[in-house]
Amino acid sequence: MLAAAAAVYAAVALAVPPGFFDGFTQQVPYRFVKPPPCCVHNNVQPQAGHLTIKVGTNGQTDPASAFTNDESPQAILSVLPGAFDDPDRSPVSVDITPEASYPDLGGLQCATNVYLFKSSKPLKLEGLITLRYSDQLPAPSDIWYAPEGGGAWTKVGSTGSAAPFQIAVRTKQLGYFAGCYPPGASQPPAGPTLGGGQTLPIIAALAVVLVVLGGIPLALVRRREPGPKSPSRRRGKRR
Amino acid sequence: MIAAARRAAPMPPLGLAVFVLAVEWARVLAAREWPVAGQLGGGLALLASVAFFSPAALGLGRDRLPARLLGAAALIAVLLLPAAVRWTGELPLGGGLAAVTVVVAAGEEVAFRGALFAAFERAWGGPAAVLGTTLAWTAAHALSHPPLFLVAVAAAGLLLGCWRLYARDLVAPLIAHVVADLAL
Numbered sequence: 001m002l003a004a005a006a007a008v009y010a011a012v013a014l015a016v017p018p019g020f021f022d023g024f025t026q027q028v029p030y031r032f033v034k035p036p037p038c039c040v041h042n043n044v045q046p047q048a049g050h051l052t053i054k055v056g057t058n059g060q061t062d063p064a065s066a067f068t069n070d071e072s073p074q075a076i077l078s079v080l081p082g083a084f085d086d087p088d089r090s091p092v093s094v095d096i097t098p099e100a101s102y103p104d105l106g107g108l109q110c111a112t113n114v115y116l117f118k119s120s121k122p123l124k125l126e127g128l129i130t131l132r133y134s135d136q137l138p139a140p141s142d143i144w145y146a147p148e149g150g151g152a153w154t155k156v157g158s159t160g161s162a163a164p165f166q167i168a169v170r171t172k173q174l175g176y177f178a179g180c181y182p183p184g185a186s187q188p189p190a191g192p193t194l195g196g197g198q199t200l201p202i203i204a205a206l207a208v209v210l211v212v213l214g215g216i217p218l219a220l221v222r223r224r225e226p227g228p229k230s231p232s233r234r235r236g237k238r239r
Numbered sequence: 240m241i242a243a244a245r246r247a248a249p250m251p252p253l254g255l256a257v258f259v260l261a262v263e264w265a266r267v268l269a270a271r272e273w274p275v276a277g278q279l280g281g282g283l284a285l286l287a288s289v290a291f292f293s294p295a296a297l298g299l300g301r302d303r304l305p306a307r308l309l310g311a312a313a314l315i316a317v318l319l320l321p322a323a324v325r326w327t328g329e330l331p332l333g334g335g336l337a338a339v340t341v342v343v344a345a346g347e348e349v350a351f352r353g354a355l356f357a358a359f360e361r362a363w364g365g366p367a368a369v370l371g372t373t374l375a376w377t378a379a380h381a382l383s384h385p386p387l388f389l390v391a392v393a394a395a396g397l398l399l400g401c402w403r404l405y406a407r408d409l410v411a412p413l414i415a416h417v418v419a420d421l422a423l
Contacts, residue, residue: 005401008397012391135383206320210313211317218307218407
């Protein structure tokens with residue numbers, strides 16, 4: 001029974017796309033442009049963000065972070081000094097807007113809104129795009145990008161994030177960004193595989209072995225104990 | 240006060256289940272307004288359920304400690320296996336949240352596999368205790384987890400409940416739950 005429970009847990013937790021979690025949920029509810037069925041109640045529309053990045057005395061644009069004006073910012077662009085191609089040394093305008101219309105996602109399952117990142121001048125150095133995602137949907141495996149002028153979505157990856165419920169990526173291109181996972185994904189494509197793709201049965205078998213090995217000492221100690229100690233055993237004798 | 244509670248008439252299992260579920264749902268709702276205080280208050284309220292049972296009835300104790308710790312290691316490995324297969328280098332929770340996580344995870348384990356399990360087992364036997372605590376545990380997560388994930392929550396509850404029944408031990412599930420919540 002215990003071994004079967006271990007196998008069931010391993011199989012189910014592995015099958016939940018794209019990653020089972022427990023522990024803490026985020027504190028501030030995610031704001032959706034188009035809320036999924038789980039999150040229609042009390043949904044608040046997300047905010048846009050704007051920042052004007054000045055040029056420092058060294059002639060380079062300042063380091064800065066532009067973020068949306070939500071209670072807990074849902075989209076952030078962070079740049080280093082001189083990140084923009086700014087030959088005329090004028091301030092750079094950055095806008096981040098949650099979008100209701102965007103290129104067709106083609107089956108991508110997103111846990112974030114689609115955000116349009118725009119700047120008045122192109123990036124010269126990589127900027128860091130960070131997206132907060134909903135705790136009510138499966139976590140995204142990667143950030144995906146589509147050009148502002150339209151076009152197909154492409155995966156730009158994920159650099160990970162130290163904060164829970166955030167995903168980030170470095171990029172030199174601005175346009176549409178969203179945190180998603182591919183349709184029908186049972187695990188991130190970049191994840192390791194074992195035994196030529198036989199991950200699930202191997203993990204389930206490993207879970208069984210571990211829990212049985214871990215339980216054997218307790219079982220042996222219980223058998224050596226003089227007489228029943230637990231309430232159920234005592235009750236069993238009375239019956 | 241704890242001794243008085245233990246001397247009092249046994250807590251009815253369904254009454255205890257309602258209490259534990261109410262605390263869990265209140266914790267989730269309160270944490271939306273007061274994140275740390277809500278989680279911490281809920282975790283401590285769950286821990287209060289130890290008042291109704293002796294440590295032995297809850298599955299706690301220092302006897303068989305090496306075996307219990309080995310069991311905890313095995314359960315931790317099993318609970319984290321699916322996440323380990325997928326791990327892409329993302330860091331776990333930070334320090335502040337981690338401290339509250341310990342209280343909440345320990346509180347959940349004491350309340351569900353400890354007190355509620357003992358009450359169900361006393362009333363209806365071991366298998367009913369596993370099934371009942373698994374159902375209550377899954378329902379308790381309905382407000383904080385997407386519906387799809389509740390299947391995995393139920394499977395984790397079933398595994399920990401089976402361990403509690405088979406090994407007569409709560410130490411291993413308690414440690415495993417805390418570590419898993421810190422990592423997942």
